[in-house]
Amino acid sequence: MVFTRSEASVGGVTLEVHHGGSGAPLVLLHDQDVLNQPETQQVARTLAEQFRVVAPSHPGFGGSTLPAWLDSVDDLAYVYLDWLRAEFGGEPVRMMGMGFGGWIAAEIAVRCEDALSALVLVDALGIKVSDRTTSDIADVFAIPGRQLLELTWHDPERGEQAMLMPGVGQPSLDELTVLLRNRQTAALLGWKPYMHNPKLRRRLARISVPTLVVWGESDRVVLPSYGRAYAESIPGARFEVVQAAGHFPYLEQPDELLRLVTPFLVSPPTSEFNGRGPVPTAVSVQGGAR
Amino acid sequence: MKAYHFTEMPYPYVPEEVERALSSSRIVVPSKYFDPVKAADLYNRYLDEYEYADELGLDLLLNEHHQTLTCMDVAAPLSAAMLARRTKKANICILGSPIPHRDNPLRVAEEVAMLDVISRGRVISGFVRGVPTETQPSNTNPVLTRERFEEAHDLIVKAWTSHDGPFVWEGRFWQFRYVNVWPRPYQQPHPPIWISGSSVENVPWVADHQYTFASFLTAYDWTETLVNAYRTRCEAKGLPEPGPDKFAYLALCYTAETDEEAQEYGKNLLWYLNRYRHPGFNTPPGYAPPGAIAKMMLGLAGKPYKDSFESLQEKGIVLVGSPETMIKKIKYLHDRCNTGHLLMMNQAGFMSGEKVRRSMELFAREVYPAIKDLGEDRRTRPVQRELAAA
Numbered sequence: 161m162v163f164t165r166s167e168a169s170v171g172g173v174t175l176e177v178h179h180g181g182s183g184a185p186l187v188l189l190h191d192q193d194v195l196n197q198p199e200t201q202q203v204a205r206t207l208a209e210q211f212r213v214v215a216p217s218h219p220g221f222g223g224s225t226l227p228a229w230l231d232s233v234d235d236l237a238y239v240y241l242d243w244l245r246a247e248f249g250g251e252p253v254r255m256m257g258m259g260f261g262g263w264i265a266a267e268i269a270v271r272c273e274d275a276l277s278a279l280v281l282v283d284a285l286g287i288k289v290s291d292r293t294t295s296d297i298a299d300v301f302a303i304p305g306r307q308l309l310e311l312t313w314h315d316p317e318r319g320e321q322a323m324l325m326p327g328v329g330q331p332s333l334d335e336l337t338v339l340l341r342n343r344q345t346a347a348l349l350g351w352k353p354y355m356h357n358p359k360l361r362r363r364l365a366r367i368s369v370p371t372l373v374v375w376g377e378s379d380r381v382v383l384p385s386y387g388r389a390y391a392e393s394i395p396g397a398r399f400e401v402v403q404a405a406g407h408f409p410y411l412e413q414p415d416e417l418l419r420l421v422t423p424f425l426v427s428p429p430t431s432e433f434n435g436r437g438p439v440p441t442a443v444s445v446q447g448g449a450r
Numbered sequence: 451m452k453a454y455h456f457t458e459m460p461y462p463y464v465p466e467e468v469e470r471a472l473s474s475s476r477i478v479v480p481s482k483y484f485d486p487v488k489a490a491d492l493y494n495r496y497l498d499e500y501e502y503a504d505e506l507g508l509d510l511l512l513n514e515h516h517q518t519l520t521c522m523d524v525a526a527p528l529s530a531a532m533l534a535r536r537t538k539k540a541n542i543c544i545l546g547s548p549i550p551h552r553d554n555p556l557r558v559a560e561e562v563a564m565l566d567v568i569s570r571g572r573v574i575s576g577f578v579r580g581v582p583t584e585t586q587p588s589n590t591n592p593v594l595t596r597e598r599f600e601e602a603h604d605l606i607v608k609a610w611t612s613h614d615g616p617f618v619w620e621g622r623f624w625q626f627r628y629v630n631v632w633p634r635p636y637q638q639p640h641p642p643i644w645i646s647g648s649s650v651e652n653v654p655w656v657a658d659h660q661y662t663f664a665s666f667l668t669a670y671d672w673t674e675t676l677v678n679a680y681r682t683r684c685e686a687k688g689l690p691e692p693g694p695d696k697f698a699y700l701a702l703c704y705t706a707e708t709d710e711e712a713q714e715y716g717k718n719l720l721w722y723l724n725r726y727r728h729p730g731f732n733t734p735p736g737y738a739p740p741g742a743i744a745k746m747m748l749g750l751a752g753k754p755y756k757d758s759f760e761s762l763q764e765k766g767i768v769l770v771g772s773p774e775t776m777i778k779k780i781k782y783l784h785d786r787c788n789t790g791h792l793l794m795m796n797q798a799g800f801m802s803g804e805k806v807r808r809s810m811e812l813f814a815r816e817v818y819p820a821i822k823d824l825g826e827d828r829r830t831r832p833v834q835r836e837l838a839a840a
Binding site for chain 2: 231287301302303304326327333336337338340341343345346347351354
C-alpha cells in the first residue's frame with residue numbers, strides 16, 4: 161500500500177498530510193509519541209485497502225508548522241475543522257483518534273455535528289474522571305523512556321523493538337529531534353490542566369455520531385476504567401477492550417484492533433439520536449465488493 | 451570588582467541512599483527526611499553568615515529554589531527582608547526572582563520595591579527563567595517560560611517606572627485593569643536588574659536592555675563566549691562597550707591559610723555538584739530547542755560536572771587556595787572573562803560554620819583589598835539615549 165505525502169495550508173498552518181487507498185475517507189489522528197508514518201503501520205495500511213486513509217500531522221508535529229498563536233487543543237480543533245471542510249467539501253467523514261489524537265477527535269466531535277459520520281477513540285486522552293488528588297493520566301513527560309514502555313506496552317520488550325520514543329530504541333539525531341519537537345508541542349498544548357480539558361467530559365453528551373471506544377487492557381497511561389467512563393459519557397457509544405495490548409493497541413495487536421474497528425467503520429451502527437439515518441456503508445473500489 | 455557571599459542554604463542530612471534510590475535530590479524526596487529542628491539551626495547559621503559577610507564588607511547574593519534539599523531558601527524576598535533590616539552596608543542581590551514561575555509579577559514588583567526602600571537602595575533585582583527543576587513545583591508550562599519571562603519583566607519594569615496613576619495591562623499571560631504599584635523603588639529609575647543565563651541565545655536580550663549578565667559555574671571558556679556575545683551585540687546595536695560591571699560570575703570558593711588546606715577542605719564544595727539529577731525532570735520539553743536536547747540525549751553534547759576536583763579548578767568552576775593563590779586566580783578570571791562581580795558560593799553541603807567564616811574572613815582581609823579596584827577604570831559608560839523597543 162503506497163502512501164503519498166502532501167501539504168495543505170489552512171487557517172495559518174501548513175499541515176503535512178499522508179494519503180493512501182481510496183474509497184470513503186477515514187481520517188486518522190495520531191498520538192503524541194508515535195511518529196505519523198502510516199505506511200509503516202499495519203492498521204493504517206490495512207484500512208487503506210477499504211478506505212481513503214488521510215493522516216495529517218497535527219500542527220507542531222512531524223512536518224506540520226506551528227504558528228505562534230496556536231497554544232491549545234481548542235485552537236487545534238478549529239484548525240482541523242477548517243481543514244476538514246477544505247479537504248472534504250463539507251461531507252462528514254469517519255475519524256479514528258489515538259491517544260492525544262483521540263482528545264483532538266473528541267473536541268472536533270463536540271464542536272460540529274456535521275463534521276463526522278463515525279468516531280473511533282483508541283486509548284484517548286482529554287477528559288477528567290477522578291477527584292482533585294488523583295490524576296487520570298500518567299505524567300509521561302517525567303517518566304524516562306524505558307519505564308514509559310512498561311506503562312504503554314503489554315510486552316515492553318516488543319515495544320522496544322517496535323517503536324522509537326525519546327529514550328527508547330536507536331533513533332538518529334533527526335528522528336529524535338522530530339520526536340522531541342512532538343513532545344514539546346504536546347507539552348505546549350497539554351501541560352496544564354494535564355492532558356485534558358475540564359469541560360470536555362460534560363460536552364461529550366453533544367456527540368451525535370456512532371462512536372466506538374477501544375482500549376488496551378494493559379494501558380497504564382490511561383486505565384481501561386478511564387476509557388469506560390469516556391465511553392459512558394458519549395451517548396450510545398460502545399466500549400471494547402483489546403487483550404494483551406497497552407496504550408498502542410494498533411501497534412501491539414493490529415489484527416485484533418482491525419477486527420474490532422473495521423466492521424464499525426465500514427458500517428457504523430445507526431443510532432436513535434442520529435436523525436440523518438444510517439451512514440452509507442463503505443464500499444471498496446478495489447478488488448470487488450466485500 | 452565586587453565580591454558577594456552566597457550559600458544555597460542546603461539541607462545536607464538526607465541519607466544519600468534515599469537520593470540514589472530516587473535518582474533525585476529534588477521534587478520527589480519525601481519531607482519526612484527533613485528535621486525542622488536541625489534545619490532551624492542551619493537556617494539561622496546561614497543567615498548569621500550573611501550578616502557576617504556584611505560586617506566584613508562583602509556584598510550578598512541570595513537565590514531561591516523549591517522542593518529540594520539543595521536549597522532551603524524558598525523565597526529570596528523573605529531572606530532579603532531579614533537581611534535588609536539586619537545589615538548596614540551590603541548590597542543585597544536577589545538572583546533571582548523566578549518570574550515565569552511566580553503567579554503574579556506585580557507581587558515581585560511590590561516586594562522588591564519594599565525591600566529597596568527599607569534597605570535604602572541596596573537591592574539588586576535579578577530575574578531568572580528558572581532551572582528545569584522549577585517546572586514541577588510551580589507547574590508552569592516549560593514551553594512558555596521564555597514568553598512568560600518577557601511579559602513579566604515588561605510588566606514589572608513598567609510598574610516600577612509609571613508614576614501617574616493606574617495603567618491597564620491585558621497581556622497574553624496576565625491581565626490587570628489597575629496597575630499602580632506602591633511603594634515606588636528607592637533607586638531610580640529602579641534597582642539594577644541582573645539576568646542569569648548560560649546559553650548564547652539569551653545574551654542579546656540582556657545586552658539590549660544593558661542589564662548585568664550573570665553566569666553560574668560556566669567555566670572560563672564558555673564564559674568568554676558569553677561575554678563576547680554580549681560585546682558583539684552591543685557593538686551591533688551602537689551600545690557602549692560593556693565593562694566588567696556588566697558581568698557576574700559564580701564559582702565555588704574556599705580560601706584557607708595554605709593551599710594544602712584549601713585543596714583538602716575545599717573538596718567539600720563538591721557536595722553541590724554531586725547531587726542527583728532525575729532524567730525525567732532535568733530536561734522538560736521546550737526548555738531547550740528539540741535539536742539541542744536530542745544532541746544531549748545522544749551524548750553528542752559534553753557531560754557537565756563529571757570532572758575531577760583538579761579539572762574543575764582548571765576550568766574555573768572551583769576557586770580555592772591560600773589568599774595569594776586566590777588573588778592570582780581572581781585576577782585571571784577578571785582578565786579573561788571581564789568579570790566585575792565575583793559571586794562566591796562559600797558554603798555547600800556539610801561545610802561548617804567555623805570553616806566558612808574563616809574562609810570569608812581571610813578573603814575579606816587578605817584577598818579583597820587586592821582585587822576590589824580591578825576594572826573600576828573600565829566601567830560601562832551610561833547609555834545617552836532611550837533604547838528603542840526591540
